[in-house]
Amino acid sequence: MEKFLCSRLDGEEVEPTVLWSTGPLKHRGRQRCEAEKQQQQKKKAVEVSSFFRCCFTYRQQNQSSPVRSSPVRSSPVRSSPVRSSPAMFRPLRILLSATKCPLSRCCSGYVSRMRYVNRLKEDDDACAAALQNGRIFLFHSLSPLLQHTDRGTFRTSALTGSDLQPVLENLGSDGSLLKESVLIGCSEQNQAQFCLDVGELDQAAVEERCGGTFVDLRKAFFLLKGAEAPLVAKGQALLRWHQTNGFCSATGQPTQRNQAGSQRFCSSSSTTYYPQMSPVMIVLVSDGTRCLLGRQASFPRGLYSALAGFCNMGETLEETLRREVAEEVGLEVQNISYSSSQHWPFPHSSFMVACHASVSPAHCQVDVDHSELEDARWFSLDEITCALQVKAPPRRGDPPAIWLPPPHAVANRLIREWADRQRHGKDGP
Numbered sequence: 001m002e003k004f005l006c007s008r009l010d011g012e013e014v015e016p017t018v019l020w021s022t023g024p025l026k027h028r029g030r031q032r033c034e035a036e037k038q039q040q041q042k043k044k045a046v047e048v049s050s051f052f053r054c055c056f057t058y059r060q061q062n063q064s065s066p067v068r069s070s071p072v073r074s075s076p077v078r079s080s081p082v083r084s085s086p087a088m089f090r091p092l093r094i095l096l097s098a099t100k101c102p103l104s105r106c107c108s109g110y111v112s113r114m115r116y117v118n119r120l121k122e123d124d125d126a127c128a129a130a131l132q133n134g135r136i137f138l139f140h141s142l143s144p145l146l147q148h149t150d151r152g153t154f155r156t157s158a159l160t161g162s163d164l165q166p167v168l169e170n171l172g173s174d175g176s177l178l179k180e181s182v183l184i185g186c187s188e189q190n191q192a193q194f195c196l197d198v199g200e201l202d203q204a205a206v207e208e209r210c211g212g213t214f215v216d217l218r219k220a221f222f223l224l225k226g227a228e229a230p231l232v233a234k235g236q237a238l239l240r241w242h243q244t245n246g247f248c249s250a251t252g253q254p255t256q257r258n259q260a261g262s263q264r265f266c267s268s269s270s271t272t273y274y275p276q277m278s279p280v281m282i283v284l285v286s287d288g289t290r291c292l293l294g295r296q297a298s299f300p301r302g303l304y305s306a307l308a309g310f311c312n313m314g315e316t317l318e319e320t321l322r323r324e325v326a327e328e329v330g331l332e333v334q335n336i337s338y339s340s341s342q343h344w345p346f347p348h349s350s351f352m353v354a355c356h357a358s359v360s361p362a363h364c365q366v367d368v369d370h371s372e373l374e375d376a377r378w379f380s381l382d383e384i385t386c387a388l389q390v391k392a393p394p395r396r397g398d399p400p401a402i403w404l405p406p407p408h409a410v411a412n413r414l415i416r417e418w419a420d421r422q423r424h425g426k427d428g429p
C-alpha cells in the first residue's frame with residue numbers, strides 16, 4: 001500500500017496490481033487467477049486510486065504545513081476529507097466490502113496515528129527521522145514557549161526540527177541538542193510532536209529568535225485553550241521526568257534514554273524506567289441537594305474544590321476514595337460513580353480519577369480534619385451556580401467571593417456535572 005501511495009504522490013500512473021502487492025492483500029491477490037476476477041480487481045483499484053487522488057488533492061488544498069517523509073502521512077484516510085464529498089468514500093467502501101481485507105483498520109486516522117507513535121517509541125532511527133519534520137515545542141527550564149495572538153490570547157509555538165536546528169546552532173548549542181527532544185504524540189495531521197528544553201541557552205535570545213515568551217506552566221496551562229493545555233502539561237511532565245531520572249536508583253549509574261524519550265535504561269542493573277504518574281482520586285460528594293467542597297490553607301483566598309487524595313500502595317480506587325473522604329471530612333460515602341480522568345501536572349504528575357459519590361442526608365454532618373483541610377462545607381445549587389459565574393480569582397480589595405477550579409481542572413467538570421444533574425432533577429439521595 002505504501003508503494004502505491006508514493007507512486008500517486010509522484011503523479012505517476014499506477015498499475016492496479018501494485019495495490020495488491022504488499023501486506024495481507026498480496027496473498028489474496030495471488031489466489032485470484034480467473035480473468036474475470038482480475039478485471040474486477042483492476043476496476044476497483046482504479047476506483048480506489050481516484051479516491052486517494054481525491055484525498056491528496058483535499059490535503060494539498062487544506063494542509064497548512066505539509067510534511068515530507070513520514071510514512072503515516074501517506075495514510076489515505078484522515079478525518080478532514082470526511083467533511084468533503086461522502087461520494088469519495090464510495091470506491092473505498094466497495095473495495096473493503098468486496099475483499100473483507102484488513103485495510104479498514106489502516107483507514108482509521110486514529111489507529112494509524114497511535115501505531116505511528118508506538119513505532120517511533122520502538123524504533124530510534126524512525127524517531128530521529130520524524131524529528132526533522134516533527135513539531136518541536138520549546139521549553140526553557142520547564143516553562144513552555146507561548147505566542148501572543150492578534151486576538152490577545154495565547155497559543156503554543158512550535159518549529160520543525162529542520163527549522164530549529166540552525167536556530168539552536170546559531171544560539172551556540174552543539175548539534176546534539178535537538179536529539180534531546182522527547183516525543184509527546186502525534187497531531188491530527190499525522191505530524192509527530194516533540195518537546196525540548198533549551199534551558200542551557202540564553203532565554204531572551206531564544207525568545208527573540210523564535211518570537212515568543214517562555215511562561216511558567218502554572219500560568220501557561222490556564223492561558224491556553226482546548227487541547228493545547230494538556231499538550232504542554234504532558235511535554236513538561238516528560239521533560240521533568242528525564243531531568244530527575246538521569247541515574248539508576250539501584251546502582252547510581254547514569255541511565256540512557258531511547259530516542260523517543262519514552263523510557264530510560266540502566267545497563268548495569270538491566271532496569272528500564274518509564275515515566276510515572278501518581279494516581280489520585282478526586283470526588284464530589286452530594287447529599288442529594290448540596291455538594292461538598294473543601295479548601296486547604298494553601299489555596300488562594302475563596303477557592304473551594306472537590307476532595308482529593310493520593311492512592312496508597314495496594315489500595316483500589318474505591319478504597320482510596322472512601323478513605324480520603326472519611327479522613328478529611330468524617331463521612332462515609334456510597335454510590336460511587338466514575339466521571340472522567342485527567343493528567344494533572346501540578347506539583348508533579350498526578351493521574352486524577354474523578355468520581356461522584358453520595359451520603360444520605362441523615363448522615364451528612366461534616367467533621368473536618370484541620371490538619372488536612374482549612375474548611376469543608378456543603379454548597380447549594382444556587383451557591384454553585386453563582387460561583388461558576390466567577391471567571392477570574394477575586395483581586396485584593398474585591399469583596400470576598402467563593403470561586404471554583406478553572407475549566408481545565410477535572411474538579412470543575414465534576415461540579416458542572418453535579419449542577420447539571422441538579423437542574424435536571426437527576427440527583428437524589
Ligand SMILES: NC(=O)c1ccc[n+]([C@@H]2O[C@H](COP(=O)([O-])OP(=O)(O)OC[C@H]3O[C@@H](n4cnc5c(N)ncnc54)[C@H](O)[C@@H]3O)[C@@H](O)[C@H]2O)c1
Pocket residue numbers: 278280282296305306308309310311344346347348350352405408409410411412
Ligand atoms: N485537577 C483538579 O481538579 C485537582 C483538584 C484538586 C487537587 N488536585 C491535585 O490532586 C493532588 C492531590 O490533592 P491533595 O489535595 O491531596 O494534595 P496535597 O498535595 O495536599 O497532598 C496531600 C498529602 O499527600 C501526600 N503526598 C504527596 N504526594 C504524594 C504522592 N505522590 N503519593 C502519595 N502521597 C503523596 C503528602 O503527605 C501530602 O501532604 C494534587 O496533585 C493536587 O494538585 C487536582
